[in-house]
Amino acid sequence: MSPFSSSSLGNQQRVAILGGGPGGYEAALVAAQLGAHVTVVESHGLGGSTVLTDVVPSKTLIATAEIMATVSGATELGVRFPGGGTDDHEAEGSVTVDIGRVNQRVKALASAQSHDIRARLEKEGVTVLSGRARLDGTEAIEVVDGDDAGERVEADVLLISVGARPRTLPDAQPDGERILTWKQVYDLEELPEHLIVVGSGVTGAEFANAYDALGAHVTLVSSRDRVLPGEDADAAEVLEEVFHRRGMTVMSRSRAESVVRHGDSVTVTLADGRTVEGSHCLVAVGALPNTEDLGLAEAGVWTTDSGHIEVDKMSRTSARGVYAAGDCTGVFPLASVAAMQGRIAMWHALGEAVRPLALRSVSSTVFTSPEIATVGWTQAQIDSGEAQGDIVKLPLATNARAKMLGIHDGFVKLFCRTGSGTVIGGVVVAPRASELIYPVTLAVEKRLNVDDVAHAFTVYPSLSGSVAEAARQLHVMSD
Incomplete structure (x- = not known):
């Protein structure tokens, strides 16, 4: 049965969710769609740190930085800037950043995204409470502070998605200024x-x-x-x-x-x-999970020595009817993984057909210049013998489109299983590697053969042509 089938609607189970980040709000949307009565408790704002202080703000800041990085290389392409002088150094220095305005935009976008999430949840009939909550056993939560302090919510299913916070050093305490x-x-x-x-x-x-x-x-x-x-x-x-x-x-x-x-x-x-x-x-x-004073031990929810909540691939904790998702679980600190953990928890709890969480096909990106995107098995695992695979690495410096764009750094690396040629992983280092990794992710998810990738048409010239070329070279190695 599809997770979105209409036959599952009308489920009147009660779901209570601690935390309104990606794990929490995505779980709430699934549960509401399946007909459950859903309550979300969030202390700082819907979207959690992902939207308000982490992913959305940092990637917005990085977007401006990316423009500046592009500007710094524009002189190579023959671009000059008014008042920038005649040499490359003077031209680059003619463009500056107003960090105050950048940060205003960052915070405005984060706030708007949080507002959009609230509007979507309310449209779907989800009750949103403001404050910090803790478990009261395995069948209820209590809001212990905030605007809705004192509220007690009984539920058949509980989901903990309280995120994490920055780790600090004992002798390096932040003051918020320097x-x-x-x-x-x-x-x-x-x-x-x-x-x-x-x-x-x-x-x-x-x-x-x-x-x-x-x-x-x-x-x-x-x-x-x-x-x-x-x-x-x-x-x-x-x-x-x-x-x-x-x-x-x-x-x-x-x-x-x-x-x-x-x-x-x-x-x-x-x-x-x-x-x-x-x-x-x-x-x-690093980061520390926000799992203190949640009533976890009293409810029978096991945690690791680091404070992370132990979960299985269905997002279940050690306590019946209690699930967990996101950075508080320590599974994989990505918003996409948190969201999927939350969805899986609700599909499982509300009786839908669902597959366990599969981390092998999760793609991730380091948003630097150039970006670094990865998926699947790693070269370190292949080199150690943990996985049997063949490797091809193509520098972008040989790619026609990269030459046109003035790209000198980066590469495409593709891994396939020895013998069968099944694509098992890859690395892309390039501008917009977060976009270029998608065909590799698709190949890993669908267990495509390198020939399947190699035979698909690519645009010429394009950076994605290097993905197909890597697959063609692996065909020779897999014979």
């Missing part, structure tokens, strides 16, 4: 003169890249031997080379111990005693 988390950067009225970014994971790399493109001097402090330690090694190498070429300072194997503010400056002290002086510091060292 020492910042990623939730606080959108209050800046002036571009940092020298931004020190502590943490070289996805969040740190994205913000370091963005502020560098916007015109700030950036120092990236990484405790690991390279940026993006969890990503494809070849992709990380390309990005680090780009960072160095653009003038960013990247400090590898440098663990930050403390961050101290001195008026209009900050000092970052490293574990080896070295110090770095800057105007601002962004601390991007």
Whole structure:
């Protein structure tokens, strides 16, 4: 039976959802469509941190940074700017950013998106309560603070989707002005003169890249031997080379111990005693689940040592009738995964046919310049023998469309299973890699053979032509 079949309507079960982020509001929409009576409790605003302080704001900021990165390479294509002088350096410097206006736009878009989500939920008959809630056993929740404090909602199905918050360091406490988390950067009225970014994971790399493109001097402090330690090694190498070429300072194997503010400056002290002086510091060292004081233990909901809620591939927790979705589960910190976890929870709880969560076909992107997009098995897993696969990597520098656009960095990498030629994964490093990864994701999801990909027409010239060319080369290897 389809999850959207009309025969399932009329289900009068009661669903209560803690948290209005992607896991929560997508679950609410599914449950309402299936006829359940749905209540969502959210403390900060519908859309959660994804919409208000994380994905939507950061990608809006990055969109402006992307324009600046494009401008910086425009002189190669023969573009000049009024008042920009005659050499490339002067031309690039003629375009600047008003970070105050950028952040106003960021917050306005986030607010509008949150409003749209509320309007959609209310249209579908979902009750929205404002405040923070906790479990009262496995069949009810209580709103403990906020505008609707004191409300008690009984339910047949509970979903916990309370998200996560920025992790901080004991000796690097944010003040919202000079020492910042990623939730606080959108209050800046002036571009940092020298931004020190502590943490070289996805969040740190994205913000370091963005502020560098916007015109700030950036120092990236990484405790690991390279940026993006969890990503494809070849992709990380390309990005680090780009960072160095653009003038960013990247400090590898440098663990930050403390961050101290001195008026209009900050000092970052490293574990080896070295110090770095800057105007601002962004601390991007991971996230912690918002699972404290939710009544989880009393309800029999198991959590890990890190505080994440344990769930199976149907989003079920250890307590009957209680489900969980999103970053509070620690499964995969992506909005798309949170949304799917929430949908799966409702389909399962309300008796619909549903497939378990399959992470192997989840695509993800690091929104830097160039972007890094991945899906499926990784080269590290193939190299270690965990997966049996053949690999082809094509640099974009040989792609005709890339040459026209002035693209020098990046590649397409495709993996197929040895023998059968089934596409099992891939990496794209390029402008708009988040769009280019889709055909690879489709091939992984549908278990297409490299010949299926190779025989599909591509536009000439196009960046996607490199995906087809990689598939054609893998055909030779899979024979």
